[in-house]
Every structure is written in C-alpha cells, then in structure tokens.
C-alpha cells in the first residue's frame with residue numbers, strides 16, 4: 001500500500017474564465033527567484049499548471065479573484081490570484097505591481113455560452129440572502145473563485161444543479177449548488193425556487209425520434225440485472241481525470257476525484273466491507289490533514305464485490321462509517337471525503353482491483369474504463 005498512493009495535482013477545472021475584453025490589463029512583474037512560477041488553470045495551487053514563468057517575467061493582469069491563500073510567496077501573503085489576459089491565473093503573492101490592486105474579475109459573459117446552452121430551458125429562482133449579497137463563484141464551493149455578489153431578490157435563471165460544498169442557508173441546508181445560465185455557481189441554500197433544477201450530470205433527455213444517448217443505453221443494459229451487478233459513481237456529481245499509472249506517476253494505482261471535505265463517499269457496487277484502516281507513515285495520524293510529504297492512503301475502506309472485484313476508497317476525513325464484514329448496497333454511504341495520508345487537497349483516491357482477494361498493485365486496473373463499461377462513468 002505504501003508508496004502506491006499519490007495525489008495527482010491539477011484536477012479542479014472549474015475555475016477557467018474566459019477573458020473579458022472590457023477590462024484593461026495592467027503590467028506587472030513575476031518575483032520568483034528560486035524557481036519558475038506556475039501559471040495555473042484556476043485560483044489555487046492544486047489546479048493544473050499550464051506553463052511556467054521565469055523570475056522577472058512581465059505579465060499582463062486583467063483582474064483579480066479570491067482563491068487559495070498563499071503564504072509562502074516573496075511579495076505578500078494573500079488569497080488573491082491575478083487573472084492574466086489569456087484566462088490563466090498566478091498567485092498575487094509572487095507579483096510585483098503598483099500598489100493599487102487590479103479590479104475584481106466579472107462573472108463569465110453570458111454571451112460566451114454556447115448557443116445550445118442558451119436555448120436550454122432554465123429553472124426560475126430568486127436570491128434569498130437577506131441583507132448580504134449572495135456570492136457567485138466559479139465552482140460549487142466557497143473555495144472556488146469569487147465572481148460577484150447578487151443582492152437579495154435578484155431573479156436567477158438556473159441551468160442545473162451539482163453537488164458541492166454543504167452550506168446551511170436561509171432556504172435549506174444542502175450540498176447542492178445551482179449553475180446559472182451565465183456559467184457561475186450559487187449555493188442552493190440561499191435560493192428560493194418552486195421547482196428542482198435538473199442535475200448537471202444527468203444525461204440530456206434524448207429527442208423522441210433520436211437514438212438513445214450512450215449513458216441511456218448503458219442504463220437500459222443494467223435493467224433486470226440483479227442489485228449485485230449495479231455500479232454507481234462513488235462521488236456523484238464529481239468527476240475523475242485520467243491518472244492511472246501515468247508516465248509521471250507510474251505507481252499511481254487509481255484515479256483521483258477532487259471534492260470537498262465532508263462529501264459522502266458511496267459504495268460503487270454492492271459487496272462486503274473487508275477493511276476499514278488507517279494507512280499512514282509512522283508518526284503521523286489519519287485524523288489530521290495529510291500532505292504530499294507523508295506516505296499512505298490515510299483512512300480507507302476496501303469492499304469486495306461479486307466476481308472477485310475489489311474497490312478501495314482513500315483519504316477519508318475520518319474512519320469509514322462501515323465495519324469489516326458488513327454488507328453494503330450499491331450507493332450506500334461508507335465514509336466522507338477528506339485529505340488524510342498522502343494528499344495535498346481533499347479528494348477521493350479510488351482504486352479497482354480484479355482477481356481478488358487479495359488486492360495488490362499488480363491487479364489494479366484503470367477505474368475509468370471499468371466504471372464506464374459498467375454504466376457508471378466517473379470521468
């Protein structure tokens with residue numbers, strides 16, 4: 001187990017914002033004398049690195065967004081990230097610029113939405129946030145980039161809902177976030193609405209005369225299959241990026257699904273819990289936030305399914321809520337997302353093994369095609 005679990009960085013893709021021509025760029029200078037500065041896809045160090053800039057490089061900053069707090073930069077301690085004119089981000093902690101901060105970034109332009117999305121039906125809602133403005137963000141969490149605030153009573157056009165950070169608001173306590181037709185997200189906890197918007201991850205309803213979508217066909221294939229054969233996403237609403245045994249991380253025996261602390265993790269299929277274990281380097285605790293410098297997959301649960309398939313769920317925030325020997329159903333909650341063990345951000349490390357027991361690095365397979373062919377695509 002040790003040395004086999006690593007975090008693949010750069011998995012949060014929600015923060016890319018199309019540049020706005022309306023905002024004038026200001027010129028600044030990168031201060032990064034020891035190593036090149038990563039230019040990222042979002043306003044956090046765990047988002048994808050798009051390229052690097054050397055010390056002294058000139059950059060054109062369009063605007064700023066709130067993101068991950070960076071306290072190790074040479075210029076300032078800040079949670080502000082500078083959006084460059086191509087839509088990429090650098091932490092303002094590494095930027096020398098005039099004292100006046102760049103303007104805050106605007107929400108994505110509605111005109112940038114594809115024509116098909118613009119014509120899609122939306123669910124009407126109203127901001128119910130009392131005296132404070134409801135924040136619109138680049139993703140379904142308070143850690144996502146901040147776009148703007150919508151005053152109480154603002155009318156909303158909700159395109160769909162997705163699972164994110166749990167929020168308790170004026171209307172309800174919920175982990176659902178509403179994606180507006182502008183592409184920005186607001187917590188559904190502060191939205192007054194009559195109807196429930198559709199899921200952002202649900203397959204689009206096929207036109208009556210059209211062939212069924214692949215997802216619908218896969219679902220049809222599972223009809224009549226016993227419960228034991230049904231597979232579901234372990235983190236509905238979140239998706240994994242390819243990361244199984246990549247050239248740069250050949251020992252990574254699973255895929256990583258970035259999420260938020262406390263998001264429920266579901267059994268991917270019916271089976272028997274065989275392990276509920278803290279796997280961590282000696283001298284450390286699974287009940288603390290881990291780091292990339294610590295070995296081990298933290299608190300994990302292993303489930304044995306029919307056909308000799310086993311699944312593994314790592315980095316839980318605390319001990320799984322199931323016990324060894326317990327039978328679980330597909331979709332049953334087995335624990336909650338955290339960042340224990342060898343992990344630099346909250347996520348689920350998910351492994352699929354065949355010809356088990358026992359599980360070993362040699363019988364791990366890429367979960368993405370396996371889940372896709374079992375009607376439960378996760379990436």
Ligand SMILES: [Zn+2]
Nearest residue numbers: 006007256349
């Ligand atoms: Zn991983």
